[in-house]
Amino acid sequence: MSSQQQPKTRMPGHLLWLALALVVALGYLFQLGGDHIPRNGDELVYAHIARLTAESGHWLPLVSSYDFMRNTKPPLLFWQAMLAGGWGDHWTLLNLRLPSVVYIWATALMAGLLTWKIVRTGGNTAGAQPNHQATVMGAIAAIVFLSFFSTYRYGRPYLTSAPETFWLCGVFFALAWSPSQLLASRWKFPLVAGVAIGIGCLYKSFAMVAPVGLGLALCYQVLHARKAPWQVFRRGIVFDGFKVAAICAIALAVFGLWFAVDPLPGEVWREFVVGENAGKFKSSPGYLKQAFSGSGGILTILTGYFVNAGLLFPLSVGCVWTAWRSYRLRRGTAQTISDGEKVLWLWLLALALVFMLPDQRSARYLIPAMPAVAVLIALYWERIARIWFSLTLLFCLLGAMAMGLIAYGAVRATQDLGAYSPLFWLLLLLTAIACVFGFAKKEAARPMTAIAGFAVLFALAWTTAPFNGALGHFRPETIAKMKGQQISVPNNFNGQFERYQFLLPGAKIVAYDAPQPVDYTDAEVQVLFKTSRYALVARRAGQAPCAQCRIIDVRWDVRSRQDPKEGTWAAITSPETFWYAKEYLVERP
Template sequence: MTSPEKPTSRLPAPTLWIVLAVLVALGYLFGLGGDHIPRNGDELVYAHISRLTAATGHWLPLVSSYDFMRNTKPPLLFWQAMVVGGWGDHWTLLNLRLPSLAYTWGIALMVGLLTWKLFRSETNPSMLSSGVSAEHRQRHAKVMGAIAAIVYLSFFSTYRYGRPYLTSAAETFWLFGVFFAVAWSPAKLLASRWKFPLLAGIAIGIGCLYKSFAMVVPVGFGLALCYQMVGAKLAPWKIFRRGIVPDAVKVAAICLIGLGIFGLWFVIDPQPGEVWREFVVGENAGKMNSSRGYFQTAFSGSSGILTILTGYFSNALFLLPLSVGGFWAAWRSYRQRAGTAQTLSAAEKVMWLWLLALALVFMLPTQRSTRYLIPAMPALAVVIALYWERIGRIWFSLTLLVCLIGTLAMGLIGYGALRATQNSGLYSPLYWLFLAATVLACGVGMFKKEWTRPVTALAGFAVLFALAWATNPFNGELGRFRADTNARLLGQAVSVPSNFNGHFERYEFIIPGAKIVPYYAEQPVDYQDVDALFKTSRYALVQRRVGQPPCAQCRILDERWDLRSRQDEKDGTMAAFKTPETYWYAKEYLVERLAP
């Protein structure tokens, strides 16, 4: 593998890296329609709302089995599912998720293009001092653009929230798209009198219709900083300046246009009062309140300010050391520029301001989550690429170590599957070869200097791909009931386990056409009162650990394998190593009561 820093004439480095970036993007298709992809558990809640709303034949009002969970997201998210699902005629997980993937690909393209433009147009002091040619800089720009796209697609937050139906990809596309445009042409767009404010307002409005009207706050704050620090080139506190009023009017207009587009929901929904009560008051204002008090929440617990301060790093997961190294390299570069004529480029400033604005705003609510920072993760990928060659090698080596451990974990998951199913041919030899090659590459990259950076660029996604590969057999025949079983269950009531809001909705895809009757089971493998299930339905699905019978007084009609959604804390983490076959996997039985 050739380092992007020293491309040789024998290897077309730009072409190679662009092909690798495309392959990584296409890798997001692998297992996309399966039940076992990394996702937010709420995906099934919103699929449930979309399905029931589509069944009414109307766009609004939204419909749900839950009175307390209906208008919890703006309608554009549900309309998207209703359209691609053919109003219920083509209701598959793959169809529901494809728009999310299209958005994610669009974001990755923006990341790659912006990085390419910055390396192509900005002066690179290290290259100038080395006397490199303009042609070499152009080739290098293409390489770094491809690497930036790969880095973005290798963030775990991108993989987890950029593929499922309930996704952050849509709002990230529209909100980051505004800052992408500013970074692409800062002088022109910030000087625009009405065209850019109008288009930006529309983009923000669409993003809000996917997420929340509250998103105008971080975006408006970020744009205000851009007008002040990039357009006027002044410190943020020097607001008494020429042109401050026109700039303030533009920011206000952008926010008002965004809010106006979001407000169309109240105009067209037949129940605007319910939208206000459930979404504005319950879903949004509720995140500003806490019985424990603001400061107690801010400085303790899982919703503390520390969650936001470390959020960009934890969102990267396998690339966590690399993201820390990127911030550290940027800080060192800032210190080195102090007292000199060198300054940040306008485009890089825009990226930093978006990262800063989103983090500062989401420190304010009492409910904080790293998910709130996802719309700025594309900016982080651009920043990492800009400082790629100034990030210390130790950060790349630590990243490779994390990826090596992650790959071994994927091997453990695969080993657990072999022990559970007793099927030695469950995975092709290519799977184990892929794991071995990834471990070897990470090991070599840690010690062989010229391999360190290029291997790191691909290692993060290699772990994610291995995860998809490890779970893929359970998205196929192993995870399904027989065709005759599905035919038997058409129109029949079936009791199914559920341990999270809307978790039962997954069975609409597993046993399509059945009447789903959920029963709560925090740990489905431990649920014992099977006889009670037959009071509401003829059939029931019961999960058990490997080797345990589903029930004593029942008939087993069919069975399938499932991945456990939540492990029991009593088992402890060591159970994943001691008994991976029961820690990760369970068998689900379709049973009916024995005839009296």
């Protein structure tokens, strides 16, 4: 018998990357039902409309307390919440947000599979197991997409970003999977694509037909006809144009079902079509002045994909730079990028061009193409220069330090040394070590970047975790006492008052305008008592809620929309008052 020991088996590298992608995806569930996850204030507007519509017992018309925020989005978004919340029987933030996370998971899976397909068929894999290399790149694409700040901020809350991204980007992912076959399809692909785009429009807006239609037209021109975009006088242009028009018409027909089934189609036209969409083309200072201004100008769109990447900003810039250099080196040679990759670039171009046109511009409008950005980063992963990974690791290191500062502010504010578990501080330490290790070791820069990006986002969720628990809630006996009682609550953004439906379920919520709730004066609080017996009053730590009132209960809150007069420096020097406040439930004496 041979005395030679058998080598220890290790998990293959491609399985480790798949496991990491799965862990990152499951990380999206952490604190999902909390009141303080990274989000946009519009979530509460949509939750308000969905709740009142559910209480009406009808699918349509949409119901709201305010006329100016009723038909703000098509009904599919609200129907989704009504079903997820059991028509009000299970009305929790967790239930409302779960469908968004499922959409994000599905989109990440699409990004991973498309990357695997392009790498596997592109002949760029090396070694005896090219399928394993393609699997690694697919896992990286999914991780990168889930590590974008825009994905994390707008993909988890109850918003439109996750569904519209899935349906609209899915059409181009299908094209990138099999460009020649689908572009040659006479009616099957146009029909399916039209329905998919229509569903996306029923989540967001009929206006999404414009960028998708332009993107499809570019694909038919560049990939099907093999012509430059400006060479429109060619054979087959009429038939290809007819297919694009048919896809757009089908999508608009699906969206038009809203008008067919809504009892008040005139209100839909006035509030949604004219107010919500056409209003974005009105500019008081003038179109050109607005277009080239610093805020809301076309630069917002030109840098939008990089901004949406968040901490991966340098990596996304490095991807574009590497792709441009590769293009310059290929000019005049027989080498070319795959048709699948071309589809992704055309989708990025079309979305950016269309959203330069309205007067109202935002990087959020480019979110439906962020999965394509993740795929492209994965495709160029090994060719992106180390400097871009080093800069990304620097961003992540600064992000980890910022999370530590915010958590330190929470400890100082609450005077609770046990507010965070040792695991939280260990996470920050390991993230910082990973960033430094990536700096020092050339071969570690890429894997450490993939790990650090999402680690900081996870730490961000963890910083608010104590305030999603007992510290941020009223006592159960207080909640029971307030059922059926009218309570005046502060509101500093459209629909922000809706959060109290989850904090004080069963209470009658009445909003009062308070752009800076912590600065609401005692005299103003006394005015509230003329119409309500109970009120919620926010104060900085150490400040009394009001001179003549009785405190029933108190909770800690994470502040939003700080006063610009406080300055960014206050976030560093006094994080305990910049980020946190106490909210008192008081009653008149």
